[in-house]
Amino acid sequence: MGRVFVVTLEGKIYSCKHCRTHLALSDHIVSKSFHCRHGRAYLFGKVVNVTVGETEERMMMTGMHVVADIFCVGCGSIVGWKYETAHEKSQKYKEGKSVLERFKILGPDESNYWASHEAHGVGGSDADDV
């Protein structure tokens, strides 16, 4: 396809674990209490350098949602999912926002995340049941 176009960010950056492509800023974190199969996940208001997969309906802990998986443009690995539509009113705030799995990204201090660090089932809003 040719050379990949990436957007560079400034500030406290979360990037892809494999290829270090910038994905989001810590300023744009909406919630840190999401969960997926690999552990914690953060809800971001704005994410860059991702391509969106096909939308599908998925049943999550908080109800039925229409989501699409998002992939890093640099290496193509799946980094999380994006909420397209939420059926329940209380979940509407998630629409248009993206969740990045903590296991798949490097934190602002380049830290990795190991699922064994935290106990599962503590707080949390959503589970990825793919």
Add this chain to the structure above:
Amino acid sequence: MERREELDLCFEKLMVFGGGGGAKMGGCGAIIEWKDIPMELLLRIVSLVDDRTVIVVSGVCSGWRDAICWGLTQLSLSRCKNSMNNLVLSLAPKLTNLQTLVLRQDKPQLLDNAIETVANCCHDLQDLDLSKSFKLSDQSLYALAHGCPNLVKLNISGCSAFSDTALVYLASSCRKIKYLNLCGCVKAASDKVLKAIGYNCNQLQSLNLGWCEQVGDAGVKCLAYGCPDLRALDLCGCVLITDDSVIALANNCLHLRSLGLYYCQNITDKAMYSLAHSRVKNKREMLKSVKNRYEDEGLMNLNISQCTALTPPAVQAVCDSFPALHTCPGRHSLMISGCLNLTSVHCACVVQAHRAASAFPHPAH
């Protein structure tokens, strides 16, 4: 003291007519010491050193101070970590002939009073870089509008506190602006501002509206109608833009070289065909002007990454119409990252390489 002797020796070696005295410089008197070297020579030397040294040099003696304050036209204070504001406050009143000033900050330090001082003292300012000045407010823009009407290049990217009213005012005053960077100025860059720019700043050549989410078709259309000399426009992340904007640009900005539409997901094939067809329409006019062969190239840079509604025939038409758009490695200028259905789009270079390869007879024959 040894250092002093070394310097004196250097000085004596420099003086071609050897030894002190000898008033060969018409009328200026003898050159006996460092402080006596002609101003032009001093400025020439100063132009070779870094900015911190320039400021240090201006503090050596009154003669050098006056020479530098009179002759200095470019200054960058971006390296300052803490004291940029005070430095600007003290330097600006002295550097009245300043033309280029770079005040980009890693850590926000600049305040309105410094910019007001610059605007009051440096009326010849042409190039000002205020990127990442988070602490500046509209007062600065009003001050600049009054004090620096000759601005040609202005970079206020990242200044998130500016409002569009103040920028409208600046546009109506600084009508000679050619390069404007509003990347990340979410509040300041609105359709109202683009209308003002289209109306007032007709010499505009380069505009960066990256991540300015309020920008819409109405604004870009006014820009296209008002700034026929536009060469580079970046609409990265301007999600409200539709085909109408691109069509207006294709029809009115015949010198457009670089267009950025990253993540403008409302763009469809209609916009691509309008770009391709504008080329055909304008070819006749282009051939008339003998001015510059370079002018003939048309678009050199097009970024349509993540514009997932586009289809291969439309994008290929654009690639064919503009010979300067490349998908080949090394000269990459057509960005289609994230558009998985556009992998078949290629620039003419690939075809030519193919032809060259098949032109050689098979060695086995």
